[in-house]
Every structure is written in structure tokens, then in C-alpha cells.
Amino acid sequence: MPAIVSLRDVVKTYTRGKQKVEVLHHLSLEIPQGDFVALMGPSGSGKTTLLNLIGGLDRPTQGEVTVAGERLDRLGSGQLAKWRARHVGFVFQFYNLMPMLSAERNVELPLLLTHLNKAQRRQNVAAALAVVGLSDRAKHKPAELSGGQAQRVAIARALVADPTLLVCDEPTGDLDRATADDILHLLQALNRTHGKTIVMVTHDQKAADFASHVLHLDKGQLVEGQTAAA
Amino acid sequence: MLRQILAVSSMSLRSIPQRLGTSLVIVVGIGGVVAVLVALLSMSKGFEYTLKGTGSDARALLLSAGVTAELSSYIGPDSVPLLRELPGVRRGADGKPLASAEIVVITELRRHGGDVNVALRGVEPAGIAMRPEVRIVEGRLFRPGLQEVIAGRSARQQFSGLQLGARLQFRGSQWTVVGIFDSGGDAHESELWTDADTARSAFGRPGASGVLAELAPPDPATALQTLKNAVTADPRFQVDVQTERHYFTAQSQGFTEQITLLTAVVTAIMAFGAVFGALNTMYSAVSARQSEIATLRAIGFSGLPVMVSVLAESIALALAGGAAGGALAYLLFDGMSVSTLGQNFTQVAFSFAVTPGLLLRGMAWALAIGLIGGFFPALRAVRLPVADALRAG
Numbered sequence: 247m248p249a250i251v252s253l254r255d256v257v258k259t260y261t262r263g264k265q266k267v268e269v270l271h272h273l274s275l276e277i278p279q280g281d282f283v284a285l286m287g288p289s290g291s292g293k294t295t296l297l298n299l300i301g302g303l304d305r306p307t308q309g310e311v312t313v314a315g316e317r318l319d320r321l322g323s324g325q326l327a328k329w330r331a332r333h334v335g336f337v338f339q340f341y342n343l344m345p346m347l348s349a350e351r352n353v354e355l356p357l358l359l360t361h362l363n364k365a366q367r368r369q370n371v372a373a374a375l376a377v378v379g380l381s382d383r384a385k386h387k388p389a390e391l392s393g394g395q396a397q398r399v400a401i402a403r404a405l406v407a408d409p410t411l412l413v414c415d416e417p418t419g420d421l422d423r424a425t426a427d428d429i430l431h432l433l434q435a436l437n438r439t440h441g442k443t444i445v446m447v448t449h450d451q452k453a454a455d456f457a458s459h460v461l462h463l464d465k466g467q468l469v470e471g472q473t474a475a476a
Numbered sequence: 477m478l479r480q481i482l483a484v485s486s487m488s489l490r491s492i493p494q495r496l497g498t499s500l501v502i503v504v505g506i507g508g509v510v511a512v513l514v515a516l517l518s519m520s521k522g523f524e525y526t527l528k529g530t531g532s533d534a535r536a537l538l539l540s541a542g543v544t545a546e547l548s549s550y551i552g553p554d555s556v557p558l559l560r561e562l563p564g565v566r567r568g569a570d571g572k573p574l575a576s577a578e579i580v581v582i583t584e585l586r587r588h589g590g591d592v593n594v595a596l597r598g599v600e601p602a603g604i605a606m607r608p609e610v611r612i613v614e615g616r617l618f619r620p621g622l623q624e625v626i627a628g629r630s631a632r633q634q635f636s637g638l639q640l641g642a643r644l645q646f647r648g649s650q651w652t653v654v655g656i657f658d659s660g661g662d663a664h665e666s667e668l669w670t671d672a673d674t675a676r677s678a679f680g681r682p683g684a685s686g687v688l689a690e691l692a693p694p695d696p697a698t699a700l701q702t703l704k705n706a707v708t709a710d711p712r713f714q715v716d717v718q719t720e721r722h723y724f725t726a727q728s729q730g731f732t733e734q735i736t737l738l739t740a741v742v743t744a745i746m747a748f749g750a751v752f753g754a755l756n757t758m759y760s761a762v763s764a765r766q767s768e769i770a771t772l773r774a775i776g777f778s779g780l781p782v783m784v785s786v787l788a789e790s791i792a793l794a795l796a797g798g799a800a801g802g803a804l805a806y807l808l809f810d811g812m813s814v815s816t817l818g819q820n821f822t823q824v825a826f827s828f829a830v831t832p833g834l835l836l837r838g839m840a841w842a843l844a845i846g847l848i849g850g851f852f853p854a855l856r857a858v859r860l861p862v863a864d865a866l867r868a869g
Contacts, residue, residue: 294863294867295863298863301774303774303862303863303866304861304862304863323779324778324779327773327776327777327778327779328776328778330774330775330776331775331776331777332776336771336774336775338771338866340767342767342768342771342774342866344487344768344771345491345494346487346490346491346494347487355483355772355775356775356776358479358480358483359480359775359776359777403775415866
């Protein structure tokens, strides 16, 4: 499979006060299309920084980041926003749903950036909620949903615009084991049956076991790669 | 883009109840500014309405040259008959000129325990005839030769002791209130009127403060010019000629200028405070919504809808404050009767006038404060690094 994510000699430096901190050190990486990759590593190893670069939320200090055929390191913030709308679905640890909107209105948000009309948007929202098994919760607001249900809504929101890539930052970090497993099964199904490429940051080895590949980061460098057991 | 703007702005507005306490800072702050602004300007507007609504363009007022108020003017008894006969002055059915040589003196009345100056105007019969706006609403007109007065309706409301039959003491002589007149709420309603000859005799002033003359038809403007030319051409007269309305309009100018300046200073100081209140509130709002904003940006919403949404929230709160302030000013002040010292050194009663124009002006101030108060927080919202904001949220 061709690489959908390609990083070459990427350096990412943050400035904290007068000090410059290099978080990623000349990191190179390729993720094939249709893969399900877990990024693991201790706190401060650069997992989220790497995920942000792949998801187009941040730009490298140095090096090339190519995702879905686009050189992200060359895009301005406005262009990156448009690129994200077309290519990336985000799933966050704390769901990041809009509290004042119902589940279906939350899921509809990415579609407001497309040219779809209202009827088409409604149809796609219903389909996405059906995929995550929450058709009966469409009218509920986030406060009326359990953690697992809220995360499913967030996954439906990430899926609804049919992105090239799903970027998940600790998607089960706020859930109990059983609910976390449900969510991971759902992600796995999206990868296996819908062919979605997924990059997931996690601290949890059991979560990582659901991925096809696990990448370990330490002090801003990849230390090893392994295929997950699941 | 419009769809993005509407969606994000709608979310922003719908999230206000979650931040009701801090949001009220904007509403109350701007409400106060607008209430004070509208109240002060409504006082100025009411005074202006009263004076500009006084008099007519079809009547000319002749005063001593160079004076700005009737009280300072004096036209000698020799000049008065000559002035009446000048071209440009309308004549009645009896062929006599429609002109009234009037005398204005200061009298003292009581109001809320203190003495106030009130104008007593001596009016000739022609002065009553040429002012159709003047109607006796209670009692009757004064009789020539008797020390009787009629009081304007505003004067009776503002000052004590002007009920029908009341006895007034002016310069050692006693006067009786025999009637109340209405002149459409204009400045004359703050006065007492009596017979001109009686006043001249009682106050020892044989001439007149001014001569009010009705201008000859068909075109009062042409008649005014004719009258001015006649006065200028005759070296016996040291007199200025103007329309009655122009005179009273000019009377309001000093007061309205002072009030406008006072309003500008007070409003600017309060608005300055309100802008900081709005800035503080909106920075808090952006901070509270940091995670939501970052999530929207991550999904792909661009900076403009986010910026507009913060501005929309700030403007919505500001307009709510403006509407509340305007409503408060209207409820408390509109139609409230007060009096102040006019250029004649006599009290002029008037009512606060909260007009739609003033309310719009108040809303414009609210909008401006909301825009300034929302702009910088909106800029911060747009510049928020998405990755950092997501982590902080």
C-alpha cells in the first residue's frame, strides 16, 4: 500500500521562555494507507506533537510532512484548515463536543464546510450515527450521554465527511475498560471494514493491541516498531 | 463561509447562558452608559424642543441692537409707535398694525422651598390676537388696568402658588392669578402674562422690552426683509429684527451646547470603563470557550467565523445592554418636567424628550463599545494556536 503519511527528517522545537526545547529530533516515518497505527511512549516523548503534525494542527520546525499527497509544512494556517476539513477526522480524549448542540448537530459540523445541502447533510449524519450505533440518541445533547456514547458521537463527527485519515488522541483515556474496548472495537471495524487509516496516540497497551502497528517514541525519536497482536 | 459564520456565531450566542454572570458585566456596564447618555441628551433635546417650538416664522421680534435676550432689551416709548407703522408689518381688519409692544420683567416665585425667577410678560391685545397657539384652559384672560395675571400651564406645574385666585406679591403690589393658559408646551408656558400697560405702570417702564409684529402676507420672508431694510434705513432706530422662532431657537443654543459637552465628557469616561468591562468579559469568554474554538478550528473552520462569532457575542450583549439602558432612560425620564435658568435669567420649564433618534444614538454607542470590546478578544481567539488550545482545554 502507498504511504498516506510520510515524515522526513522532521524536527519540532518549542520555545519556552528563553529556552528552545526540541521535542522531535530528525524523525522520519511512513504510514501506509489503510493502516491502524498506535503511537506509544512516555509523557513528553513527543506523541501528541507527532500526531498534531500528521493531523495538520501544527507545522514542523524543519523537515517534510506529507499527508494524503499534500506537503503540510508548506501550507499556511488557512490552507491547513481547509486541508483538515477535507482529509482528517479528529477524535479527542475528552470528546470535545459542543455542549449546546445535539448529537446530530455536533456530527453535522464538518459537513457545514462542504457544499452538501441540508437534506444531504441530514442523510450523512444519520448514516454516521448508525455506524457508531447511536441513531436513537441523535437528539440528545452531550450532557445527556454517557462517556462512551459521547465518544461515539465524536467518532461519528470524525467520520461524517469521509476523511482520508482518522487522528485519535487518547480516545479511550477517559473511559472505563469495557467502554474503552467497545470504542476500540469500533475503531478497528472502521479500519478493517471501511478501510480508514487511523493514527492513535495511547498510553494504554491494551488499546494499542487493537492497532495493526505500534510505534514507540522516546525523547522525540522512534525507538522500535512492532505489529500488534490483535 | 456564511454557513460557517452562522453556525459558529449561533453556537457562541447559545453558550451565553453558561457564562451569564460575566456576560452581565457587559450588559450592565453598557446599559449604564446608554442610560446616562440618553438621559442627558433627552434633557438637552427637551429644552431644545421647548424653545425651538416657541414662536413663529410669520412673526418678527424687534429688540435693542446687540442684545441676545428680551430682558436686556429696551425700546423707548418714542420709538414704539414708529416701529409699529413700518412696512412689512401686517395690518388687521381694522387697518391697525398687528404689533405688540411687550415688556418682560423678572418676578420671584417659590419652588420646592426656594425662590426662582419667573418671567412676567406684559402683552398688548394684539399680542394675544396674533398668537393663536395661546388658549385659556382655566379661568379667564386678565383685564386691562387690573393687576391680574394668567399663568402658563408649565409654570403652574413647576412653581408653587399659581392656582386660580392665588395672590402674588411683586415689588410691593398684589397681583391675582385669573387664568391658566396653554401654548403647546413652548417656552411661554413658563411665564406669567399680564396687560402690557398695567405692567409698564406697575414696574415703571414706559417703553418696551421688544416689539412683536406679525409679518405681512403673502410671504413673511419678504416682509421680514422689507422690515429689516426699513429699520436699517432709519437712523432713529437702534434695533435688530429677527423672526420670533429664530430668537427662541438661538436661546436654546447655549444650554444645549453645555449639555452636549457635559454628555460627551461623562459618556466618554463611562464608555471607557465599559470598554474595559467588555474586553475583560470577552477575554474570559474566549478563555472559557478555548476548547470549543480549538475544536472547531481543528475540524477545519477558518479564523473568520470564529472572529465573527466572538464579535457577534460581544455585540449581542452590548445591544442588550444598550436596549436596557435606553428603556431605563425612557421609563425614568421621558416626559419628566423640570425647569432651568434660561438666557433671560428666568426659569424655563421643559420636559425630557427621549426620542427615537436618541435611542438610536445610544444603540450606536453600545454597538461601538461592543465592537471595540469584542475585537481584541476575537483576534486572540483567531490567533490561539490550535494544538496548544486543545491541550489546554
